[in-house]
Amino acid sequence: MKKYFASILVAVAIILPPGIRASGQLANVEYVHLAIEQASGISIPWHPAVSSKQVANLEYLLSVIDMANLEAGKLTQYRFHTSSMKQAVNTTAVHMAIDSLLAADPENPRTPGSVILMIGDGMGINHVNCSGGYISTLPVSAWVSTDPADCTQWWCITDSAAATTAYSCGIKTNNNFLAMNPSKIPCETVAQRAARAGYRSVIASNDSLTGATPAAFFAHTTRHEPEVILEWLALAPPMITVGSLVSPAAYTEQLISQYNSGEGENGLINGKPFFWMIEEAAIDWTSHYNDLPAMLARMDDFNDAVQAAVAFVGQNPEITLIIAGDHETGGLTENCVFTDLGHTGVDVPLYAFGEHAALFTGGVIPNDEVGRRIRRIIFP
Ligand SMILES: [Zn+2]
Numbered sequence: 001m002k003k004y005f006a007s008i009l010v011a012v013a014i015i016l017p018p019g020i021r022a023s024g025q026l027a028n029v030e031y032v033h034l035a036i037e038q039a040s041g042i043s044i045p046w047h048p049a050v051s052s053k054q055v056a057n058l059e060y061l062l063s064v065i066d067m068a069n070l071e072a073g074k075l076t077q078y079r080f081h082t083s084s085m086k087q088a089v090n091t092t093a094v095h096m097a098i099d100s101l102l103a104a105d106p107e108n109p110r111t112p113g114s115v116i117l118m119i120g121d122g123m124g125i126n127h128v129n130c131s132g133g134y135i136s137t138l139p140v141s142a143w144v145s146t147d148p149a150d151c152t153q154w155w156c157i158t159d160s161a162a163a164t165t166a167y168s169c170g171i172k173t174n175n176n177f178l179a180m181n182p183s184k185i186p187c188e189t190v191a192q193r194a195a196r197a198g199y200r201s202v203i204a205s206n207d208s209l210t211g212a213t214p215a216a217f218f219a220h221t222t223r224h225e226p227e228v229i230l231e232w233l234a235l236a237p238p239m240i241t242v243g244s245l246v247s248p249a250a251y252t253e254q255l256i257s258q259y260n261s262g263e264g265e266n267g268l269i270n271g272k273p274f275f276w277m278i279e280e281a282a283i284d285w286t287s288h289y290n291d292l293p294a295m296l297a298r299m300d301d302f303n304d305a306v307q308a309a310v311a312f313v314g315q316n317p318e319i320t321l322i323i324a325g326d327h328e329t330g331g332l333t334e335n336c337v338f339t340d341l342g343h344t345g346v347d348v349p350l351y352a353f354g355e356h357a358a359l360f361t362g363g364v365i366p367n368d369e370v371g372r373r374i375r376r377i378i379f380p
Pocket of ligand 1: 160329343
């Protein structure tokens, strides 16, 4: 199947008249649909909700094809730079076309797995060890490097927006950017992709709903535009549950009991793949304030959350559990002394359990590669 994608990109470029490929011009969704059909030689069902009158930006459509390539394990180049929210929503037909192409591969049987991603915002190895809690008893599976896309000669430190976009979309982007590439092209997040497949996603954080980490799973804007983030939240498919909570530990236990009972407010269905992201955001805030006791209190809760999740995956080993920081905050030393008020660029620890834990072992893994591996578990 992968060979199809290479030919599709080439063929789309050949089929489309040169004028249409110019930056900023609009193309008809139907036209691109036809181009993909001709390139692949496969008949692709047309989504009834998308009329031929609706237009989408060709640049965005090509970026969607890039995302499919990425899903197939191949990273391709993003080439263009404008898209609006409306255009992004209107590309269902192209998403479906790509699904059809992937599903048509008899040598690539799809057995999707579930993933739980637990993010300790700002959690470096010394946050773990200074807390002396449950996570410190776990073996580190790998280290995650966290550079953003917009490194300069003098500065190469990520914020939570770029770091979480690496996890949610599998791409490196600029600081402040949520689920869009450095050219501001939206990328489909793993939660949005799961929703499109009919799988439930839960995005839960003790940050506000417009916080960078939760927002990087459903919004395509910058972290400094909370009103736009809320617009995206309103557009989120019902299969994505976004929750702001007090205690990640209490929420994790609630999700597990809902899963075990096969019901609950989130409609979790035992046996169906899912994606959960559970964030403890206050490790970051307390570290910015260099407030060690407050940070340790947040680590206590996160330790309990992780302990519950590890036990859950022990009972359900077909699920993959990943626990990681998004970056380190505060320059915490081995002796538990803060040395910085901001983020540092040090690699953060990652812990992995369950069926596909082996994907996350050994050495240093770039954060965008972590995101791509998560996606490959749910969409093999
Ligand atoms: Zn921070």
